[in-house]
Amino acid sequence: MKLHARTIAAVALLCLASIVVFYFLNLGNRRAVEARAVELAVSEGKTIERVLEMAAAKLLAGGEEPLRLFLDGIFADDGVIYVALRQDGRLRHAASKFEGYLPLAAGSGRVRTFDSPMGQVIEVSALVRDPAGRAHGVHIGYFFSAVDEIRRSARRSLLLLTLLQAGVVVVLTAFLLRFSRQMGRKELEVRREKEEKEKLREISLVTAGINHELRNPLHSLYLSYQMLEPRLDPADAEAAFHSQALKREIKRIQDIIERFSQLARSLPVRRETIDPSRFFAELALAWKGLGPGLEIETEAEPGAELASDRNLLAQVLDNLVRNAAEAGARRVRVSLRRRREGTEIRVRDDGPGIPAEHLPSIFDPFVSFKPRGSGIGLALARRIVSQLGGRIEAASPQGGGAEFTLVLW
Amino acid sequence: MRKLRTLLLVSLLPALLPAQAAPFHYFDPERLVDVQGTVRRIDLEETYGQRSKFLILTIDRKDEGPCRVEICPEWFLENDIAVGMKVRFRASPLAAAQEIPYLIAQEISIQGERIALRDRRGFPLWSQRGLREGGRKGAGRHGRR
Numbered sequence: 001m002k003l004h005a006r007t008i009a010a011v012a013l014l015c016l017a018s019i020v021v022f023y024f025l026n027l028g029n030r031r032a033v034e035a036r037a038v039e040l041a042v043s044e045g046k047t048i049e050r051v052l053e054m055a056a057a058k059l060l061a062g063g064e065e066p067l068r069l070f071l072d073g074i075f076a077d078d079g080v081i082y083v084a085l086r087q088d089g090r091l092r093h094a095a096s097k098f099e100g101y102l103p104l105a106a107g108s109g110r111v112r113t114f115d116s117p118m119g120q121v122i123e124v125s126a127l128v129r130d131p132a133g134r135a136h137g138v139h140i141g142y143f144f145s146a147v148d149e150i151r152r153s154a155r156r157s158l159l160l161l162t163l164l165q166a167g168v169v170v171v172l173t174a175f176l177l178r179f180s181r182q183m184g185r186k187e188l189e190v191r192r193e194k195e196e197k198e199k200l201r202e203i204s205l206v207t208a209g210i211n212h213e214l215r216n217p218l219h220s221l222y223l224s225y226q227m228l229e230p231r232l233d234p235a236d237a238e239a240a241f242h243s244q245a246l247k248r249e250i251k252r253i254q255d256i257i258e259r260f261s262q263l264a265r266s267l268p269v270r271r272e273t274i275d276p277s278r279f280f281a282e283l284a285l286a287w288k289g290l291g292p293g294l295e296i297e298t299e300a301e302p303g304a305e306l307a308s309d310r311n312l313l314a315q316v317l318d319n320l321v322r323n324a325a326e327a328g329a330r331r332v333r334v335s336l337r338r339r340r341e342g343t344e345i346r347v348r349d350d351g352p353g354i355p356a357e358h359l360p361s362i363f364d365p366f367v368s369f370k371p372r373g374s375g376i377g378l379a380l381a382r383r384i385v386s387q388l389g390g391r392i393e394a395a396s397p398q399g400g401g402a403e404f405t406l407v408l409w
Numbered sequence: 410m411r412k413l414r415t416l417l418l419v420s421l422l423p424a425l426l427p428a429q430a431a432p433f434h435y436f437d438p439e440r441l442v443d444v445q446g447t448v449r450r451i452d453l454e455e456t457y458g459q460r461s462k463f464l465i466l467t468i469d470r471k472d473e474g475p476c477r478v479e480i481c482p483e484w485f486l487e488n489d490i491a492v493g494m495k496v497r498f499r500a501s502p503l504a505a506a507q508e509i510p511y512l513i514a515q516e517i518s519i520q521g522e523r524i525a526l527r528d529r530r531g532f533p534l535w536s537q538r539g540l541r542e543g544g545r546k547g548a549g550r551h552g553r554r
Contacts (some may be wrong), residue, residue: 091435095433096433096435098536099457099533100434100436100457100479100513101531101536103438103530116532117537247412
């Protein structure tokens with residue numbers, strides 16, 4: 001199941017939209033909490049106002065001075081910012097914790113709140129009359145720190161929640177993208193495998209037909225040849241030449257039929273521990289007669305060990321080296337390294353290389369870019385590597401030549 | 410709030426004792442005027458007790474005669490102010506009678522730079538910074554606009 005890019009984009013957009021909605025819901029909630037806190041403060045302020053009114057009225061009965069002292073006593077509290085006493089709008093007495101700061105309301109007898117750089121301020125004002133009937137305004141301003149704490153806490157929560165959500169969206173989108181990519185790769189692999197199986201099924205049918213139709217006549221042909229061979233005149237050089245050619249071609253056809261069969265049927269794997277240095281030395285001996293002037297170099301990482309089927313692996317490497325020789329390479333290097341994902345064997349030659357357009361189909365059965373190639377060799381090599389548990393890749397590296405990389409897990 | 414209510418009741422006790430009234434001048438946000446002129450004199454005075462020395466400028470105005478303008482604690486303003494310099498203010502004049510008019514500045518413009526000293530209700534911006542920085546005194550960058 002591969003997720004379409006548009007689906008991922010839609011999910012990401014949906015997540016982002018949810019963040020925005022969540023943010024605004026939270027913002028609304030934060031404002032409601034703040035407003036409620038201010039309401040509570042005002043409600044408390046009204047109670048204070050009533051107490052202040054009663055106290056001020058009582059004190060004013062004894063003159064203005066007791067009321068001033070009363071206000072100075074209140075001013076001593078840390079939370080109180082300013083106190084003031086006005087008579088008929090004129091300031092009679094005041095004190096402020098901040099130089100000259102006395103933001104008095106125009107009238108008296110109400111509770112009001114306002115912002116200051118240091119936080120929310122609440123002013124309680126009481127309007128009282130002295131025995132002579134003169135109006136006195138008493139003002140007390142104080143910080144309502146609880147509102148600021150609520151505000152700060154709500155802001156922090158909102159920020160944290162938004163960041164958390166954004167983080168979740170980023171992680172989720174990244175996960176979806178990765179999942180989609182993995183699924184895409186898997187889907188491709190499954191499709192390729194399916195196509196290959198389909199091809200192999202067709203090959204099996206063809207091979208079965210070839211086996212059935214050709215093997216017996218070919219066997220008869222070979223028997224006939226064996227009967228004819230002793231009757232040939234040993235002095236007749238031309239007859240001897242044709243006889244050898246006939247024998248060679250019969251062998252070639254038998255070999256082709258055998259390889260067809262191998263391509264179609266499941267190969268039994270006999271795994272054993274292989275010492276790469278020794279294994280390469282044995283192969284090098286077999287490759288000695290491949291061509292005049294062909295230099296084959298082998299190298300194995302010291303201490304490296306390999307658990308695989310010796311004969312099948314030898315068949316793959318032999319095929320690759322012979323291909324290089326046939327392509328006209330003068331130098332072939334076979335090397336083995338341990339990698340994190342398994343053992344890597346590279347076969348690199350200095351031949352003409354593989355054109356880029358041939359690389360995607362070079363391992364396909366019956367696809368050959370050689371004049372007399374059957375298209376079975378590399379297809380069989382990939383099948384063997386797959387059965388051994390690994391993969392094979394071809395490349396035309398910079399600097400010329402071809403390079404085949406086998407990774408055995 | 411309960412604390413304040415208790416405080417209101419407790420404060421009734423000292424109210425019975427005699428005490429002296431102290432003169433108080435304050436920034437009135439309802440009465441703001443624009444002033445411009447030339448600095449005639451620079452003084453440092455303990456306007457609000459011994460907390461900090463305040464910068465007080467005597468300004469020669471063109472048509473209205475001289476006035477005194479209270480700026481801020483001397484540590485808050487880092488700009489150089491010299492006699493003869495042209496300055497502009499937005500300030501609140503004191504209602505109380507003085508020899509020459511006395512104003513409390515909300516913002517000052519010196520050599521084209523406008524520096525806020527108090528917020529729109531007169532809260533002194535140096536107090537905010539002073540408290541935030543644990544009372545550390547220094548250059549008055551905070552008040553700039």
